[in-house]
Amino acid sequence: PTIYAITPTYSRPVQKAELTRLANTFRQVAQLHWILVEDAAARSELVSRFLARAGLPSTHLHVPTPRRYKRPGLPRATEQRNAGLAWLRQRHQHQRAQPGVLFFADDDNTYSLELFHEMRTTRKVSVWPVGLVGGRRYERPLVENGKVVGWYTGWRADRPFAIDMAGFAVSLQVILSNPKAVFKRRGSQPGMQESDFLKQITTVEELEPKANNCTKVLVWHTRTEKVNLANEPKYHLDTVKIEV
Numbered sequence: 001p002t003i004y005a006i007t008p009t010y011s012r013p014v015q016k017a018e019l020t021r022l023a024n025t026f027r028q029v030a031q032l033h034w035i036l037v038e039d040a041a042a043r044s045e046l047v048s049r050f051l052a053r054a055g056l057p058s059t060h061l062h063v064p065t066p067r068r069y070k071r072p073g074l075p076r077a078t079e080q081r082n083a084g085l086a087w088l089r090q091r092h093q094h095q096r097a098q099p100g101v102l103f104f105a106d107d108d109n110t111y112s113l114e115l116f117h118e119m120r121t122t123r124k125v126s127v128w129p130v131g132l133v134g135g136r137r138y139e140r141p142l143v144e145n146g147k148v149v150g151w152y153t154g155w156r157a158d159r160p161f162a163i164d165m166a167g168f169a170v171s172l173q174v175i176l177s178n179p180k181a182v183f184k185r186r187g188s189q190p191g192m193q194e195s196d197f198l199k200q201i202t203t204v205e206e207l208e209p210k211a212n213n214c215t216k217v218l219v220w221h222t223r224t225e226k227v228n229l230a231n232e233p234k235y236h237l238d239t240v241k242i243e244v
């Protein structure tokens with residue numbers, strides 16, 4: 001099956017560095033289609049140029065987050081992930097047979113190549129541990145006799161699916177047969193986006209544990225430090241135009 005990676009991304013000083021690391025990983029994965037969704041009113045030149053040289057099958061989308069939702073404490077990238085889902089559904093409306101697996105790949109996380117081998121065998125919805133998240137070294141689904149029976153987490157253990165966006169994959173078939181499943185702004189508290197989405201397409205009993213019964217961390221919720229630009233001049237002082 002093709003792996004579809006939906007990546008929301010937004011303009012900031014580290015953006016190209018993040019996308020470079022991600023592309024360097026994805027380029028090593030067979031049959032991966034990258035759906036890069038810019039949080040912007042239009043496709044940027046920076047990302048267009050980057051993708052053209054990335055050497056990866058890709059689709060370049062954009063949708064701006066409404067201003068009222070750009071606030072600390074509110075979930076991020078809701079509109080962008082939904083745009084990726086809409087594109088996938090549109091593209092496959094006439095050719096349902098093709099096998100595919102979808103996962104949500106934020107632009108700042110760290111992905112091992114092994115993760116892609118694991119997720120490629122997803123039948124409906126698969127899950128695995130995520131490192132450096134929830135105030136712990138890792139969070140993970142608790143597995144008994146091959147079934148998910150609970151969650152090891154230090155944060156909001158009451159979540160029906162106590163899992164980060166980086167901790168699951170969904171088969172294309174499930175996405176297509178649940179055409180209304182989307183990420184919701186209304187009533188979705190931060191940290192509940194994953195649960196609210198998964199609730200629409202699966203149950204805890206149905207989850208397929210990967211990464212040796214969820215005992216191996218293959219993806220890390222790394223976050224890039226805010227860059228110090230204190231010495232950046234107000235006007236372009238350099239002698240030539242620089243692609244950053």
Ligand code: UGA
Nearest residue numbers: 008009010039074075076077080106107108164165190223
């Ligand atoms: C955590 C989760 O891991 C995310 O999946 C979740 O979207 C996010 O919380 C949330 O608060 O909603 P975190 O590291 O805090 O992640 O979030 P970011 O990495 O800053 O953002 C997640 C993704 O959205 C990234 O790919 C980022 O590029 C993108 N993003 C972020 C935008 O497209 N627009 C923004 O304004 C901010």
Ligand code: MN
Nearest residue numbers: 106108222223
């Ligand atoms: Mn992040």
